[in-house]
Structure formats: C-alpha cells, structure tokens
Amino acid sequence: MSVDAYGPSSQTLTFLDTEDADLIGADTQGSECDFTDFTIPSQTQTSQHDHAGPKVTGVQINNSFEKKLASTSNALGELQFEEEDEEGYFNAKELPDYACKYCGIHEPNCVVMCNLCKKWFCNGRGNTSGSHIINHLVRAKHKEVTLHKDGPLGETVLECYSCGVRNVFVLGFIPAKADSVVVLLCRQPCAAQNSLKDMNWDQDQWKPLISDRCFLTWLVKIPSEQEQLRARQISAQQINKLEELWKENIDATFQDLEKPGVDEEPQQVLLRYEDGYQYQNIFGPLVKLEADYDKRLKESQTQENIEVRWDTGLNKKTIAYFTLAKTDGDMKLMHGDELKLRYVGEMHKSWSGVGHVIKVPDNYGEDIGIELKNGSGAPVDCNSNFVVDFIWKSTSFDRMQLALRKFAVDDSSVSAYIYHRLLGHEVEEVLFRCHLPKHFSAPNLPDLNRSQVYAVKHALQRPLSLIQGPPGTGKSEECF
Ligand SMILES: [Zn+2]
Ligand SMILES: [Zn+2]
Numbered sequence: 001m002s003v004d005a006y007g008p009s010s011q012t013l014t015f016l017d018t019e020d021a022d023l024i025g026a027d028t029q030g031s032e033c034d035f036t037d038f039t040i041p042s043q044t045q046t047s048q049h050d051h052a053g054p055k056v057t058g059v060q061i062n063n064s065f066e067k068k069l070a071s072t073s074n075a076l077g078e079l080q081f082e083e084e085d086e087e088g089y090f091n092a093k094e095l096p097d098y099a100c101k102y103c104g105i106h107e108p109n110c111v112v113m114c115n116l117c118k119k120w121f122c123n124g125r126g127n128t129s130g131s132h133i134i135n136h137l138v139r140a141k142h143k144e145v146t147l148h149k150d151g152p153l154g155e156t157v158l159e160c161y162s163c164g165v166r167n168v169f170v171l172g173f174i175p176a177k178a179d180s181v182v183v184l185l186c187r188q189p190c191a192a193q194n195s196l197k198d199m200n201w202d203q204d205q206w207k208p209l210i211s212d213r214c215f216l217t218w219l220v221k222i223p224s225e226q227e228q229l230r231a232r233q234i235s236a237q238q239i240n241k242l243e244e245l246w247k248e249n250i251d252a253t254f255q256d257l258e259k260p261g262v263d264e265e266p267q268q269v270l271l272r273y274e275d276g277y278q279y280q281n282i283f284g285p286l287v288k289l290e291a292d293y294d295k296r297l298k299e300s301q302t303q304e305n306i307e308v309r310w311d312t313g314l315n316k317k318t319i320a321y322f323t324l325a326k327t328d329g330d331m332k333l334m335h336g337d338e339l340k341l342r343y344v345g346e347m348h349k350s351w352s353g354v355g356h357v358i359k360v361p362d363n364y365g366e367d368i369g370i371e372l373k374n375g376s377g378a379p380v381d382c383n384s385n386f387v388v389d390f391i392w393k394s395t396s397f398d399r400m401q402l403a404l405r406k407f408a409v410d411d412s413s414v415s416a417y418i419y420h421r422l423l424g425h426e427v428e429e430v431l432f433r434c435h436l437p438k439h440f441s442a443p444n445l446p447d448l449n450r451s452q453v454y455a456v457k458h459a460l461q462r463p464l465s466l467i468q469g470p471p472g473t474g475k476s477e478e479c480f
C-alpha cells in the first residue's frame with residue numbers, strides 16, 4: 001500500500017484488504033458491463049425488520065428480477081438522454097445532487113452518499129489508487145454511507161445487522177447458508193459471536209465490504225471504463241486540495257481549485273539555509289498555516305448538553321467540572337487552555353464565563369476542570385444545559401513569529417553557534433569543559449536512569465542539545 005499516493009500531508013491510512021472479492025456469484029461489475037447487460041443481480045433491500053433486539057438491517061437477495069429490470073430500463077433511458085448532451089455532462093450546473101463531487105459521474109448504481117457531509121462520490125478509481133468514495137472517507141475521516149435509491153440495493157444505510165454500527169471500515173458480510181440473504185455485520189464483536197451459528201450463518205465466511213479500496217460491486221457498481229474516461233479527470237493532488245477546501249467551505253467545488261491562491265504550495269523546508277531571512281521566509285508561512293489549522297480545529301469543537309458539577313477552590317475561585325465527548329480529532333486539551341462555559345437552559349438567565357483548564361482527563365478521571373475568571377453570577381444551582389466552546393489563543397504562534405523575525409533581522413539574537421546550527425551550517429562541535437558531578441540526581445526526585453544520566457551529561461557539555469522521546473520517558477525530570 002502506498003501512502004505516498006495521498007500526498008505529503010497524509011495521515012495514516014487504513015484500508016481493509018482481502019485477497020478476493022468474489023461474491024456469491026453476484027459480481028456483475030466490470031468495465032464491459034453497460035446498461036444493456038441485464039445480468040445485474042436482482043437484489044433489493046428488505047425493510048427494517050421488527051425484531052425484539054436492536055435495529056437491524058439486512059440485505060436480501062430475492063427474485064424480483066422484473067422489478068429490477070424495469071428500474072434498469074429507466075436508468076437506460078436517462079443514460080441515453082445524457083449521452084445526447086455530452087458537452088453538458090460534467091457541467092456543474094447540470095449535474096444532479098448525487099454526482100460524484102470529485103469526477104461528476106452520476107450513475108445511481110455507482111454512487112454513494114457520505115452520511116456526514118451529505119456529498120456523493122462514485123465507486124470508481126479514476127486516476128487514483130482507491131475509489132472516490134473511499135478516498136473521501138479516508139481523507140475526511142468520515143465513515144458512514146448511504147446507497148442510492150436507484151442503485152442495486154435501493155436506499156440503504158450500511159450498518160451492522162446486529163448492533164447498528166455504521167463504520168463501513170469495520171463492516172462486512174456473511175452470506176447466509178440459506179443462500180437468499182446477505183447479512184451485514186461488524187467484524188467485532190458481532191461477526192465473532194457464537195449465537196450466529198444458531199442462525200445458520202457461517203462466521204468464517206465474513207468478508208469486508210471494502211476490498212482493494214473500493215466498495216464491493218454488489219453494493220455499488222464501478223463506473224464503466226468509458227464512463228470514467230468521460231468523467232472529469234481529477235488527480236490525487238486535486239482531491240487532497242478539494243478536501244482541504246471543504247474544511248473551510250463545505251460548498252467548495254472543483255471549480256474553486258482553479259481560483260488564484262489555492263494552488264500556492266508553501267515552500268518546502270531545507271536542510272541548510274543561507275541566512276536568517278531565508279529561514280524566516282520558509283518557516284513563517286508554515287507557522288501561519290499551523291496556527292490557522294489549530295484555530296479552525298479549536299473553534300469547531302463546541303460541545304452541547306454538558307452536565308456541570310460546581311466546586312470552589314482553596315483560592316475561593318469557582319470551579320466547574322464536566323466531561324466532554326471524545327473527539328477523534330487531533331485536539332488535546334492542556335492545562336491553561338481557555339474554555340468558555342455557557343448556560344442555555346431556562347432555570348437561570350443566560351450566562352457565559354471563561355475559565356482556564358486546571359484539570360484534564362487523566363488516570364484519576366475523565367472530567368475536565370476549569371477555574372472561572374469571574375465566578376460571580378455563575379448559575380451554580382444548575383447542573384445541566386451547558387455548552388462548552390473552545391477559545392483559541394494565538395500566544396504560542398505569536399511568540400514563534402516574533403522569534404523568527406528577530407532571528408531574521410538580528411544575527412546576534414542568539415549565539416553564533418546556535419545561529420549557524422539552526423541554519424544547518426557546518427559548525428565545529430563545541431564541548432564545554434565543565435565539572436561533571438558524580439551523581440546525577442535532584443533532591444526529592446527519583447534517581448535518573450542510565451539514559452537520563454547520559455542525556456544530562458551530553459547536554460551539560462554542549463551549547464545545544466535536543467532531547468526527544470515518547471511521553472512518560474522522563475524528559476522533564478532531566479531538566480531539573
Ligand atoms: Zn463526508
Ligand atoms: Zn468519482
């Protein structure tokens with residue numbers, strides 16, 4: 001699997017791969033499959049069963065062949081109509097809602113809607129290694145989809161028959177032995193449950209719904225080669241950019257990619273720099289991008305329906321404790337971060353107050369504590385109907401920009417040694433001749449281990465040392 005294909009800003013991509021995608025004889029996909037081919041499996045979705053258990057979705061294969069044939073003929077009619085008007089086929093104004101937001105393909109058989117952003121994508125790869133829908137789900141970290149009402153299975157939200165989980169990356173299916181039904185089940189725990197045996201399902205037959213980075217073709221067809229050639233040829237880079245644009249403007253379109261400015265890539269960092277100016281020229285924009293990203297991330301994290309527990313600190317300040325739902329984003333709350341708490345209920349007049357974080361989720365509990373700047377007037381008798389907003393602070397980014405500017409205009413802002421080291425220039429190694437103590441331990445702290453002692457010795461003898469390591473390996477202790 002090539003992660004590179006997804007560009008430099010790539011997160012870890014997880015695809016489920018299986019060796020084979022042959023499916024219960026229902027594979028009619030294939031580039032040569034066009035609309036005059038009526039060997040399409042005759043599958044329709046069963047309605048939601050009224051089981052005693054949780055909400056369920058099954059997909060049934062039955063013999064409603066005629067019905068299928070009828071709806072396929074309709075599709076054929078539409079298709080021919082489109083073909084007469086080939087010029088306008090990918091003209092954004094003409095495209096139906098369900099056209100692939102990447103390439104414009106809009107065969108109902110071939111498209112899937114992302115439940116989160118309500119955008120449609122096709123199951124074709126175009127010029128990329130995964131299908132457009134899978135590309136989108138991975139890039140945007142979305143996970144749930146709905147099939148098109150005129151597709152092979154009708155309008156179906158893909159979810160586990162047993163527990164209702166909708167993450168398509170953990171969903172798979174087991175063809176029932178009775179042969180007429182396919183059951184969608186999540187890999188864990190549902191596909192592994194023993195009770196399945198009773199229902200005459202063979203759990204060893206479980207296969208993921210996504211194979212080779214495409215949805216299985218009995219769920220969503222792959223657009224024909226001809227169709228794909230006719231579609232907008234979007235590259236992996238353009239897909240990445242479009243996904244980035246959507247983070248700021250959900251309605252951005254392919255056309256927006258051509259607007260000036262969008263194409264500007266920041267300059268790459270270098271191993272060596274001429275001088276502080278060049279260093280600032282390259283790092284300044286990167287710090288700005290990071291700050292913009294961080295701001296967007298923080299400001300989009302408002303959480304509602306928060307329960308609050310009130311307390312008063314030893315310093316007599318008002319403290320609010322609450323827990324936040326886990327976000328799967330990259331955000332980490334830190335001591336000192338600022339949060340705004342708002343009361344939106346009816347038991348008290350509307351109120352909002354800002355506080356800084358004094359407790360983060362840790363081994364002692366998942367709750368977060370904030371100390372209010374001004375606790376007077378806080379609705380301490382109310383415990384529910386609160387909203388938490390995140391407040392973005394530019395301080396650390398401002399400091400970085402300030403330091404970069406100083407570094408650029410004043411080469412004596414740091415020692416000559418550090419100046420040249422930062423710019424990647426060859427610098428003769430400097431070793432201080434200092435008196436090293438016999439024992440490396442600080443009062444009231446546990447003794448340092450061997451690698452900590454090594455790091456301290458190393459740092460004491462040099463003007464600049466970089467200490468890195470995973471969390472909890474004692475980097476901070478060394479600083480004492
Ligand atoms: Zn989405
Ligand atoms: Zn597409």
Ligand SMILES: [Zn+2]
Nearest residue numbers: 160163186190
């Ligand atoms: Zn399940």
